[in-house]
Amino acid sequence: MKKDKKRPLTLQNYPGAVLILAFMLFTGVCLILTQAQAASGKAPDKIRIGNAISLSGPYAPGATTTQIAPYDMWLKEVNAKGGIFVKEYGKKLPLEMIRYDDKSDIGTAVKLIEKLILEDKVDLLLPPWGTSMNFAIAPIVTKYEYPVMGVTVDSMKIKEIAPKIPYFFVHLNQPPVKAEAIIPLLKELGVKTAAVVHHADLHGIEFAGYVMPQLSINGIDVVLYKTYPMGAKDLSPLLKQVKAADVDAFLAFTYPPETFLITGQAKAIGLNPKLFYMSIGTAFAAYRETFGANVVEGVMGTGAWNPKVPYPGAKDFWDRMIQAVGPGKVDWYGNAFCYSSVQVLEQAIEKAGTLDRKKIRSVIAGNTFDTVIGPVRYENQINVQSPGEVGQWQNGEFEIVAAKAKRTANPIYPKPQWP
Amino acid sequence: MLVTFLDIAIGGLITGGIYALIAVGLSLQYGVGRVLNVSHGEFIMVGAFAGWSLYTIWGISPLVSLVICSPIFFLIGFFVHITLFRYLRSRSKSVEAFIDSSLLVSFGLLFIVQNIALITWKADIRGYSYWDTSVTILEAVFSLNRLVALFFAVAMSGAFYLFLTHSRVGKAIRASAEDPVTAQVMGVNINRVLGICFGLGALMAGFSGILISMIYEIQPNMGLEYTLIAIIVVALGGLGSITGSLIGGFILGLIGNIVTYVDPGLSLVAYYMIFILVLLVRPKGIFGK
Incomplete structure (x- = not known):
């Protein structure tokens, strides 16, 4: 009778078992890592907002007066109250602005918008200044599905192309x-x-x-x-x-x-x-x-527009605006529009309860928002509320x-x- | 009829006076110093903002600012030349090489000055009202500040012309414009003369900038359009001819106004048509040698 030789319990003697064990360990670690990553991706610590706008060149005066000043004021105010509440994460998220100078050049603006989307991976975008700039970025933000509310865009042509650029909203009242x-x-x-x-x-x-x-x-x-x-x-x-x-x-x-x-x-x-x-x-x-x-x-x-309009928060907004930039540097029309566009954005994020841009877009498209220019509502992405x-x-x-x-x-x- | 004539003539001279001053500045820098200074307009912009700041912050009349700021602009220009362009000139193998490299350097200067202005004054539109009441000359109406600007532009040009023709430095400048090498052989300190030319060019730019701030709204990116006008006028008057730039400025202003009277839509077209025509028909310019 042949007596079985007992194999000592070493790694060399059980290669199959070792391999299986190693594989299980590896997948386990991977799983934990991806879960951890997913968890951190799920609950961001801030909302990152990208803005390519003219800080120099011929568009800069308009951009500074009309858009940059109210955007910055809004950012400060939102952060002062802790951020925007996003239901999905069950907490308030502060805002972070990533701003680049498009040098009043359309080509640069287009490149910067793509950089903000692809490299910086911002959560949301704010528009540039000027009709032609907004026209140029509208197809790009649509391609990457970023809802953007154009403020300084003033052309009748926009109505014709609106169906082709569903992510671009026109906030300003148009020439007609x-x-x-x-x-x-x-x-x-x-x-x-x-x-x-x-x-x-x-x-x-x-x-x-x-x-x-x-x-x-x-x-x-x-x-x-x-x-x-x-x-x-x-x-x-x-x-x-x-x-x-x-x-x-x-x-x-x-x-x-x-x-x-x-x-x-x-x-x-x-x-x-x-x-x-x-x-x-x-x-x-x-x-x-x-x-x-x-x-x-x-x-x-x-x-x-002026602070006497019968809309909630209008007078208060104007006082803060004047305090923020000085009485000689405000725009009696554009500032209120610009501020109301980010009010819409803020309310849309809260209502959507997520940073999912598709959902935010459909909230913007299908709701009415109380702002300093009155109840804003979009028909075919064009704001129909006009204060004056x-x-x-x-x-x-x-x-x-x-x-x-x-x-x-x-x-x-x-x-x-x-x- | 007389009123229309006066409207066009005096209106043209007013615009032309400022163009002439700007162009004389560039003509000194390019015609004599061989620096195609594309940052010329930035000095104009800084002058305009200096005038605006002094008036709105301390209530100093722009006419006083002209006196205060002019020497400062001269010194800035002189300093820029002895630090940048003199060095560049001494290292350049030929005049052509110097023209090329100085063009690039002045482009750099343009961006530096413009960005400093953007940081200092922000990109907002600025302006102030100074002496904007109307004056009637034989039933033709003009605003006082424009007439004042015309007066100062003419006075400055006249004084400068006398300086060029009668002073020792003026003669040295003209000699250097004609032939820098011979001028140097004859004992002209060429580096100093070129520095003075650049300084005077900056002075003219600052001076016209202050006059412009009295009439137009201003912003940090306003410089380039004036640089373009100056280049057109210098080409029209003849490279290196300071008298040519003076007269060219007035001609351009007058033509601009006549065309605006006929059809305002064509005024800019007219400027560039003149530019192209001069280049085609008389590339040396009206007074070029």
């Missing part, structure tokens, strides 16, 4: 809304003749293209209609022609540099029609500061004078003489 309100105001005030001038950029062309036919349909005679190039240094020859035309209303669809130039030159040559309207830049506090409240008295501008369409400087305040139902003051007509 603002242009539409001019006509009833002119009719109410009894304007018979008008002169229309505008710069040869998309904003001016679209605005004029909308207003011009409306004027003639409504029996207002357009005596003079001219365009000028952006960057014009002397518009007095043009303004003298307007003066010679002796019209009731002067409508200029302008960007900030020309808004300032036209005001100074109109005052100098004594062009003082009964109604004096310019579009962008009129609502800037810097405009009032440059010329003085008594000079800008009675000047009208596009898009109006035409403003007028009265005693240093930019009062809403149209549409009629939204007035915070009655329009001054005719405009007083330049001092």
